[in-house]
Amino acid sequence: NAGVTQTPKFRILKIGQSMTLQCTQDMNHNYMYWYRQDPGMGLKLIYYSVGAGITDKGEVPNGYNVSRSTTEDFPLRLELAAPSQTSVYFCASSYIVTPLARSSTDTQYFGPGTRLTVL
């Protein structure tokens, strides 16, 4: 298994440009997540999905959009890039059988990240 893969690894955007960060997982996980990591800060949740066709906002969703048409893919879209979106973006996935109960498998597996700079 490749696990969670992300493309591209690096990208430089100009203010106002748009782009899509790709994320794919081959572990048949139902949950997928997008985080951003700013220097010296913890991961902040942007959006997440509990399954194909279902997405929900996280802590910092403004300026981003997501879709989940398949179990494997969870792309993150930036429509009008702003300097404040300069960050490292991580995609993650997990398999949660019973969301309201303890599960030893509900931990998250992360991709290698996409480093985005907006100038």
Add this chain to the structure above:
Amino acid sequence: GQQLNQSPQSMFIQEGEDVSMNCTSSSIFNTWLWYKQDPGEGPVLLIALYKAGELTSNGRLTAQFGITRKDSFLNISASIPSDVGIYFCAGRRDYGQNFVFGPGTRLSVLP
């Protein structure tokens, strides 16, 4: 939103020394996770804790779920150069809720 604090922010230790770091929250959590992030990589799960007082080991790493349920601790024994990286804690208040991540502890190991 909820915040986790990690201490220390960074530390420099000699190879072979033991390391201790902690994570605190103002809220009670029912799950604690510890991740390690190598440079240029995504975080990798080290240890998961699900019960107050729980002590769990993974090789030279040992983590504990604090009795108050507002903190967690990670210890690394006999550090080696490959222990270098950023260690993140993550916690959640209840099942079905998303995890909150701490800012990380950056560990440097001097030969």
